[in-house]
Amino acid sequence: xxxxxxxxxxxxxxxxxxxxxxxxxxxxxxxxxxxxxxxxxxxxxxxxxxxxxxxxxxxxxxxxxxxxxxxxxxxxxxxxxxxxxxxxxxxxxxxxxxxxxxxxxxxxxxxxxxxxxxxxxxxxxxxxxxxxxxxxxxxxxxxxxxxxxxxxxxxxxxxxxxxxxxxxxxxxxxxxxxxxxxxxxxxxxxxxxxxxxxxxxxxxxxxxxxxxxxxxxxxxxxxxxxxxxxxxxxxxxxxxxxxxxxxxxxxxxxxxxxxxxxxxxxxxxxxxxxxxxxxxxxxxxxxxxxxxxxxxxxxxxxxxxxxxxxxxxxxxxxxxxxxxxxxxx
Amino acid sequence: xxxxxxxxxxxxxxxxxxxxxxxxxxxxxxxxxxxxxxxxxxxxxxxxxxxxxxxxxxxxxxxxxxxxxxxxxxxxxxxxxxxxxxxxxxxxxxxxxxxxxxxxxxxxxxxxxxxxxxxxxxxxxxxxxxxxxxxxxxxxxxxxxxxxxxxxxxxxxxxxxxxxxxxxxxxxxxxxxxxxxxxxxxxxxxxxxxxxxxxxxxxxxxxxxxxxxxxxxxxxxxxxxxxxxxxxxxxxxxxxxxxxxxxxxxxxxxxxxxxxxxxxxxxxxxxxxxxxxxxxxxxxxxxxxxxxxxxxxxxxxxxxxxxxxxxxxxxxxxxxxxxxxxxxxxxx
Numbered sequence: 001x002x003x004x005x006x007x008x009x010x011x012x013x014x015x016x017x018x019x020x021x022x023x024x025x026x027x028x029x030x031x032x033x034x035x036x037x038x039x040x041x042x043x044x045x046x047x048x049x050x051x052x053x054x055x056x057x058x059x060x061x062x063x064x065x066x067x068x069x070x071x072x073x074x075x076x077x078x079x080x081x082x083x084x085x086x087x088x089x090x091x092x093x094x095x096x097x098x099x100x101x102x103x104x105x106x107x108x109x110x111x112x113x114x115x116x117x118x119x120x121x122x123x124x125x126x127x128x129x130x131x132x133x134x135x136x137x138x139x140x141x142x143x144x145x146x147x148x149x150x151x152x153x154x155x156x157x158x159x160x161x162x163x164x165x166x167x168x169x170x171x172x173x174x175x176x177x178x179x180x181x182x183x184x185x186x187x188x189x190x191x192x193x194x195x196x197x198x199x200x201x202x203x204x205x206x207x208x209x210x211x212x213x214x215x216x217x218x219x220x221x222x223x224x225x226x227x228x229x230x231x232x233x234x235x236x237x238x239x240x241x242x243x244x245x246x247x248x249x250x251x252x253x254x255x256x257x258x259x260x261x262x263x264x265x266x267x268x269x270x271x272x273x274x275x276x277x278x279x280x281x282x283x284x285x286x287x288x289x290x291x292x293x294x295x296x297x298x299x300x301x302x303x304x305x306x307x308x309x310x311x312x313x314x315x316x317x318x319x320x321x322x323x324x325x326x327x328x329x
Numbered sequence: 330x331x332x333x334x335x336x337x338x339x340x341x342x343x344x345x346x347x348x349x350x351x352x353x354x355x356x357x358x359x360x361x362x363x364x365x366x367x368x369x370x371x372x373x374x375x376x377x378x379x380x381x382x383x384x385x386x387x388x389x390x391x392x393x394x395x396x397x398x399x400x401x402x403x404x405x406x407x408x409x410x411x412x413x414x415x416x417x418x419x420x421x422x423x424x425x426x427x428x429x430x431x432x433x434x435x436x437x438x439x440x441x442x443x444x445x446x447x448x449x450x451x452x453x454x455x456x457x458x459x460x461x462x463x464x465x466x467x468x469x470x471x472x473x474x475x476x477x478x479x480x481x482x483x484x485x486x487x488x489x490x491x492x493x494x495x496x497x498x499x500x501x502x503x504x505x506x507x508x509x510x511x512x513x514x515x516x517x518x519x520x521x522x523x524x525x526x527x528x529x530x531x532x533x534x535x536x537x538x539x540x541x542x543x544x545x546x547x548x549x550x551x552x553x554x555x556x557x558x559x560x561x562x563x564x565x566x567x568x569x570x571x572x573x574x575x576x577x578x579x580x581x582x583x584x585x586x587x588x589x590x591x592x593x594x595x596x597x598x599x600x601x602x603x604x605x606x607x608x609x610x611x612x613x614x615x616x617x618x619x620x621x622x623x624x625x626x627x628x629x630x631x632x633x634x635x636x637x638x639x640x641x642x643x644x645x646x647x648x649x650x651x652x653x654x655x656x657x658x659x660x661x
Contacts, residue, residue, distance in 0.1 A: 043602070049522050162612050192383035193549065197593035198608040205605070219523050222552065222594070225601045245599040263527050265553045266596040267579060272556040275527040279492070 010037040011180055011213050017074035019060050028283045030056035032237030043207060043214040045224040048234035049280060054217045058185045062102045063091060097124045101174035105186040108166035111158040118154025121173045128177055143172035147202050164195035175206065181213045188223060200226040221264045225249055233257050236281050236291040243316045253318040256292045298322060337410045338371040339543050340511060346403030347394045360617045364390035366567035375541040379554040382564030383613060388547050392515045396430055426456050429504030433516040435496035439488040446484040449503055456507055471502035475532060494525035505536060511543045530557050551590055555579060563587050566614050566624040573651040583653035586625045631657060
């Protein structure tokens with residue numbers, strides 16, 4: 001629930017967040033110095049190709065990391081308070097599912113097959129808020145209506161629901177505790193076009209009616225524009241550009257953003273898409289200097305140095321030396 | 330369009346049906362899955378056409394039926410004038426050499442224990458192409474063609490040593506080896522990274538044009554068809570509901586299902602976040618018990634009472650080369 005705070009102050013601030021996986025081949029820097037902020041009632045899209053660290057970022061935020069993940073460093077402040085430093089027990093009681101909920105990739109397949117869907121959707125209220133079964137089920141019914149499933153499905157088992165309905169049920173589960181922030185990791189990538197679009201409609205409506213903030217993690221540029229107020233583009237563990245949706249989709253500043261936009265096949269455009277040559281670097285041994293330099297047609301001597309972050313505009317940040325002249329380092 | 334005279338198209342699907350029996354305990358029939366249920370289309374030599382449909386619409390079953398991997402339960406597939414059902418033994422083998430297949434999962438399509446050279450030599454051996462020097466020459470040429478260079482290095486690799494995009498290039502090289510007349514590509518890029526997708530589609534497009542191969546590109550992603558196909562067929566619940574040249578279909582769709590697909594698909598635009606999309610409710614019907622009449626009528630915003638739920642719409646021709654199975658297009 002909204003804490004008394006300045007509505008313009010950030011809900012979540014991520015500062016110099018880093019996390020490594022330990023592997024047999026050595027450490028992998030999956031999240032490598034990420035800075036982001038999310039305001040109230042704002043939807044931030046974290047965009048990137050697979051392996052860029054975007055899902056790891058979600059896992060760090062909700063502490064659902066696998067065993068081989070190292071301890072994250074940096075700060076994650078929720079309403080100004082560093083939640084990264086909280087003990088696991090306090091994090092569970094005060095943050096996870098209470099303030100921040102998560103819809104994981106393919107979560108619709110993670111429902112318990114032998115428990116009625118309604119019970120599962122009501123469960124966060126009973127566990128995290130200690131509600132009675134009756135009250136929790138009544139609230140779950142409301143959440144079902146909100147995401148567009150008829151309430152008689154509360155009594156059904158997961159296998160009786162279609163993929164799209166299961167995904168809606170998972171979304172209802174994330175919304176049932178009325179969290180301030182919902183993190184969605186590729187929420188529609190396994191779904192059909194029409195189901196995808198109608199789930200995006202549901203998200204838009206919830207954002208409008210409830211003022212919920214969203215972090216939408218996706219590789220799909222077109223889908224990302226369905227919800228985004230702001231976009232952060234990740235590449236090789238780092239955020240290379242963060243901008244308003246307006247700026248990002250119409251005049252992106254980083255060469256990678258520009259090439260990514262040109263590589264998207266478009267229904268309503270005559271020019272064919274242009275692939276981005278080359279491959280992202282390994283996260284085990286990232287190159288020094290700009291990580292995109294090897295694939296960048298506009299690289300110059302300066303790119304051998306790690307680029308500073310420049311601000312072409314207020315709340316627009318680009319990690320690229322090309323912006324040095326116009327920006328304020 | 331093609332400059333051939335009005336001879337037989339390369340591939341014809343005539344009222345094609347592929348039904349699967351559902352059985353319990355192996356023998357009690359409990360229903361029929363009508364995966365492909367009355368599909369009619371033709372494909373000219375050298376033509377690139379797309380089949381677009383959502384999962385479960387029967388598009389992969391259609392691909393497998395055209396390849397001869399599923400036996401049709403009704404209708405016919407004709408290739409260069411010959412019915413696939415009549416082909417036996419050596420003729421069937423010859424057919425398989427003339428039709429290449431690129432499937433969704435490139436890793437699953439390549440034997441994990443064979444290096445790339447062996448995986449590519451296999452079909453040449455099976456189809457009696459030799460001597461060995463000739464096979465080697467063809468393998469190298471195919472790898473070169475799909476951009477897997479230096480060839481000498483790639484030949485000795487195993488599938489797991491290649492990226493998904495490179496694996497799919499190997500699968501395309503394999504499809505090209507026997508100099509096919511037709512390539513059927515079933516969701517060739519849906520398992521690949523976004524940045525690799527366009528490269529693979531570009532590659533398919535290039536080999537299709539350079540060798541004058543016909544391409545049937547099966548996909549769920551309508552946004553990729555504009556640049557890679559000349560004609561589009563939209564499939565819904567086992568049927569093709571609309572087919573037209575790509576520009577006509579995208580600019581003036583004639584079937585409400587196609588309209589719905591188009592309105593659900595966004596091009597990246599900051600304005601998208603500020604508007605709701607018009608999406609028909611409900612979900613695609615079960616292929617075991619599809620609704621009577623038009624299969625889209627329960628979801629159709631323009632359904633006409635007394636017509637759409639009772640009578641199966643035939644193909645109407647609202648424009649030249651444009652067909653739509655919808656009662657709204659019935660001539661006055």
